[in-house]
Amino acid sequence: MELDAKIPAGPLETKWSQYKAQAKLVNPANRKKLPVIVVGTGLAGASAAASLAEQGYPVTSFCFQDSARRAHSVAAQGGVNAAKNYQNDGDSVYRMFYDTLKGGDFRAREANVYRLAECSLNLIDQAVAQGVPFAREYGGYLSNRSFGGVQVSRTFYARGQTGQQLLLGAYQALMRQVSLGKVNLYSRHEMLDLVVIEGKAKGIIARNLDTGLIERFAAEAVVIATGGFGKIYYLSTLAMGCNGSAIWRAHKRGALMACPSWTQIHPTSLPQSGDYQSKLTLMSESLRNDGRIWVPQLPDEQRAANDIPEQERDYYLERRYPSFGNLAPRDISSRAAKERIDAGFGVGAQRNAVYLDFSKAIKEQGKEKIKEKYGNLFSMYKKITADDAYAAPMKISPAAHFSMGGLWVDYELMTTIPGLFAIGEANFADHGANRLGANSLLQACVDGYFILPYTLANYLSGELKKEKITTDHPEFDRTEKEVVTQLTGLCELKGTKTADYFHKKLGKLLYDKCGLSRSAEGLTAAIEGIKILRTAFYKDLIVPGTAGEINSELEKAGRVADYLEIAELMCHDALSREESCGAHFREEYQTADGEALRDDENYCYVSAWEWRGKNSLPVLHPEHLKFEFIKLSVRSYS
Numbered sequence: 001m002e003l004d005a006k007i008p009a010g011p012l013e014t015k016w017s018q019y020k021a022q023a024k025l026v027n028p029a030n031r032k033k034l035p036v037i038v039v040g041t042g043l044a045g046a047s048a049a050a051s052l053a054e055q056g057y058p059v060t061s062f063c064f065q066d067s068a069r070r071a072h073s074v075a076a077q078g079g080v081n082a083a084k085n086y087q088n089d090g091d092s093v094y095r096m097f098y099d100t101l102k103g104g105d106f107r108a109r110e111a112n113v114y115r116l117a118e119c120s121l122n123l124i125d126q127a128v129a130q131g132v133p134f135a136r137e138y139g140g141y142l143s144n145r146s147f148g149g150v151q152v153s154r155t156f157y158a159r160g161q162t163g164q165q166l167l168l169g170a171y172q173a174l175m176r177q178v179s180l181g182k183v184n185l186y187s188r189h190e191m192l193d194l195v196v197i198e199g200k201a202k203g204i205i206a207r208n209l210d211t212g213l214i215e216r217f218a219a220e221a222v223v224i225a226t227g228g229f230g231k232i233y234y235l236s237t238l239a240m241g242c243n244g245s246a247i248w249r250a251h252k253r254g255a256l257m258a259c260p261s262w263t264q265i266h267p268t269s270l271p272q273s274g275d276y277q278s279k280l281t282l283m284s285e286s287l288r289n290d291g292r293i294w295v296p297q298l299p300d301e302q303r304a305a306n307d308i309p310e311q312e313r314d315y316y317l318e319r320r321y322p323s324f325g326n327l328a329p330r331d332i333s334s335r336a337a338k339e340r341i342d343a344g345f346g347v348g349a350q351r352n353a354v355y356l357d358f359s360k361a362i363k364e365q366g367k368e369k370i371k372e373k374y375g376n377l378f379s380m381y382k383k384i385t386a387d388d389a390y391a392a393p394m395k396i397s398p399a400a401h402f403s404m405g406g407l408w409v410d411y412e413l414m415t416t417i418p419g420l421f422a423i424g425e426a427n428f429a430d431h432g433a434n435r436l437g438a439n440s441l442l443q444a445c446v447d448g449y450f451i452l453p454y455t456l457a458n459y460l461s462g463e464l465k466k467e468k469i470t471t472d473h474p475e476f477d478r479t480e481k482e483v484v485t486q487l488t489g490l491c492e493l494k495g496t497k498t499a500d501y502f503h504k505k506l507g508k509l510l511y512d513k514c515g516l517s518r519s520a521e522g523l524t525a526a527i528e529g530i531k532i533l534r535t536a537f538y539k540d541l542i543v544p545g546t547a548g549e550i551n552s553e554l555e556k557a558g559r560v561a562d563y564l565e566i567a568e569l570m571c572h573d574a575l576s577r578e579e580s581c582g583a584h585f586r587e588e589y590q591t592a593d594g595e596a597l598r599d600d601e602n603y604c605y606v607s608a609w610e611w612r613g614k615n616s617l618p619v620l621h622p623e624h625l626k627f628e629f630i631k632l633s634v635r636s637y638s
Contacts, residue, residue: 003256003608003623006410007111012097012629016115019411023454024461031056034460037204037219039191039246041068043163043170043441044424045225047448050173053182055453057460060217061174061183062206064190064241064555069171072227072239073444076163077377078286079145079155080127080441082120087144091152093117098630100439103149103329104404104432105582105598105635107259107606110627111411116430116439119446124156126449130169133158135373145289145373147437149329149637155438160284160377166441170448189215190555191246192483194222194253194420195476201250201420202469203476205483209555212548214480216471220463221419221456224250225448228403228425230263232563232570233515234507236400237269237282243559244566247407247426255415256608256621258408258428260566261574264435264583265516267333269399270384271353278500280399281384283356284377285437288326290361290370291394293317293337295354299344305355305393316340324637331434331583332637334398338516339594341397348395355393362390398516402440404431404583405573408608408623412455413447416608419463421456423447428606433582487547490557495540499556502537506530506560506567514571519587523575527568534564569609569618576620579603600632 008015026034034057038049041063049061063071083096096117101108124142128134134156135143144153158165177183188209195203195218203218229244230236251257268288270281294313301308316336318325328336337354340346347353362370367390371378378389385395407415407422409429414421424444431439513526537560545551580589580596581603589597605622612619 001416001610001621003408003416003621004410005109005623006412007109008411012110012114015111016118020454023458026457026461026464028056030464032058034058034221034463035060035219036221036223036456037217038062038223038225039204040071040225040227040424040426041065041174041185042071042073042225042227042424043167043444044426044448045223046071046167046170046174047445048223048225048423048452049183050170050177051449051453052456053177059177059183060219061185062189062191063187064209066187068174068185068187069167071167072242073167073441074164075237075239075282076441077160077282078284079147079157079162079438080123080166080445081147081154081436081438082124082156082442083117083154084121084124086142087153089152091154093121095152096120096154099150100430100436101432101630102635103436104434105596106432106600106604106627106632107581107625108430108432109411109625110629112429115451116443116446119450120442122450123442123445126445127166127169130173132165132169135159145286146327147285148288148327148333149324149436150327151324155286157286160286160374163441166445170445191226192249192558193479194250194417195479196253196417197469197473197475200418202473203471205476205480207487210550212546212551214484216476216480218469218471218473218476220460221421223421223423223452223456224407224426225423226426228406229563229566230400230403232507232566233400233511234503235272235277235280235511237266237280238401240278243562245559245562247422248562248566250407250415250417250420252611253417255417255420255422256408256610257405257569258606258608259405259433259573260609261514261570261577262404262433262583263400263570264330264402264404265334265398266401267330267337267398268356268396269401270381271348271350271395271397273350281380282399282401283381283394283396284374285330287356287374287377287394290365290373291326291356291358292360293326293333293354293356295340295345295347300351301345301347305347305357314340314345321637328637329434329436331585335516335585337398353395353397356396357393358389359393400511400515402435404428404433404435408606412458413452414455414459419459421452423452433584484547486558487554490541490554490561491543491545491547493538493541493543495542497540498542499553499560502533502541503556503560503563505533506563509533510567510570514574517585517587518574520575523571526571527575530564530568530571537561537564572618573607573609577603577607596635598635604632
């Protein structure tokens with residue numbers, strides 16, 4: 001299979017404008033004849049559904065939450081990037097493009113990343129017009145702060161609620177279209193399979209989570225905007241409902257999966273405090289603007305943080321990466337924290353954390369200024385831990401967070417199944433092997449508001465004269481039967497262990513063998529361990545209740561069944577890439593001082609995988625990356 005990324009010719013700066021100038025359009029009168037399905041109502045899904053409906057396409061939108069407003073985009077707190085250069089500190093579209101490409105360890109397409117930076121300029125204006133309450137300077141100008149991996153201030157923010165505020169803007173735009181009758185919104189519905197007819201995506205099979213009813217929906221194109229699969233590690237910063245099932249079911253229908261092992265471990269989470277936990281809490285990376293990260297210089301230190309004198313503290317990020325310090329990228333910061341913790345310098349009751357200290361910032365700026373910037377985050381920290389971060393350092397620890405990998409898409413955001421598009425975190429497109437902070441909200445918005453309305457029209461223009469498919473088509477019958485068979489099969493298992501039991505086992509196995517660091521020995525063991533766990537799952541799972549009713553345990557079981565398959569592909573992907581890059585750190589491939597050792601000669605590609613069946617090995621289809629406008633270099637933040 002030859003992968004065609006469909007990257008436009010010409011200079012980097014004109015590729016997107018040239019594409020838009022030449023893309024095929026759909027007459028406004030014809031758009032109402034081309035229904036579109038959008039799965040997911042986070043920032044990517046809501047912005048896409050609202051934008052497409054406003055253009056005149058009939059849109060059917062789905063979310064498994066009780067309201068579109070509950071999508072997990074609310075959890076991205078710290079900000080959204082844009083190369084506006086309001087601070088006059090040297091930022092530009094090109095600098096943002098280079099920072100993002102370097103942050104991803106040069107494992108992303110130049111054209112996609114440049115477009116992301118280019119469209120960032122429009123997003124801020126769009127969000128302000130929607131009423132997003134970005135922080136402002138005294139004179140009324142929008143404020144900026146820095147995030148990891150950059151040396152300029154390009155992050156726009158609304159305290160520590162940026163994702164929530166951006167989502168409210170997209171949600172209002174979506175609900176306006178719902179009220180106008182242009183969007184049919186199905187909440188509490190979960191996509192369980194993709195319907196492919198004559199090689200094209202033509203609909204989905206969904207389950208009504210309140211009744212158990214299986215329903216069919218047909219369309220001329222399907223857009224998946226269901227986020228990432230970081231919850232595969234069980235303990236993660238993601239909400240309990242986040243999952244990888246929609247993209248995985250599409251993968252099994254023929255959409256290639258790209259770079260699944262590139263999953264980000266966030267350095268600024270609250271540490272695990274016991275075996276009873278089902279998730280971890282994210283503290284925004286924005287805190288690293290003013291907070292300094294350190295551990296005691298003595299192992300197994302028993303003194304409280306405030307009792308340890310300055311000369312006995314190790315500000316290890318400032319020591320190892322002086323040019324970026326506490327704003328080193330996430331993958332590097334997380335590995336550095338793990339190294340200190342594993343070496344015996346961890347703090348907290350379980351010795352699994354490091355300190356994030358605001359004493360210097362409070363002394364210099366005053367408590368009220370810090371409260372103005374991060375007040376809700378400090379309140380959240382106190383509510384969870386009962387500790388006052390104004391008076392003593394926070395305790396933070398790395399935790400599973402974001403999926404850089406996802407469905408393979410071309411420049412048009414279309415997968416290898418014609419008519420199936422993937423946007424936001426559901427695709428792999430913009431972040432390479434490591435995502436820079438505040439680029440997730442950006443990608444989600446840019447994909448939905450500014451890119452998909454052009455690229456989808458380019459595809460749909462060719463579908464106008466084709467025969468219209470309805471849910472009476474035999475392929476809908478066949479796909480629905482397969483869904484029902486899987487659901488009833490899970491319910492008929494009469495074991496003794498819950499889906500959560502297997503999820504926890506899988507999460508620990510993955511974190512240990514395919515987490516912050518990997519090795520050939522560990523990954524090989526993990527693949528065998530996952531196979532054993534999957535056999536046990538189908539032998540000893542218990543799902544109370546039936547498929548024809550509200551059944552949250554059945555929902556979990558289906559998602560864990562998918563996780564067991566995704567996990568195996570993650571390990572195959574990590575095992576096949578014999579280099580270290582970004583979040584993929586192979587212990588065998590590192591420099592003398594413990595930094596990632598990339599192999600551009602052999603692994604400068606996107607690994608796209610094909611599903612060949614339950615008992616077959618996945619097949620690799622590499623998309624070789626060409627760098628025409630920048631020179632590959634060693635990724636250094638020293």
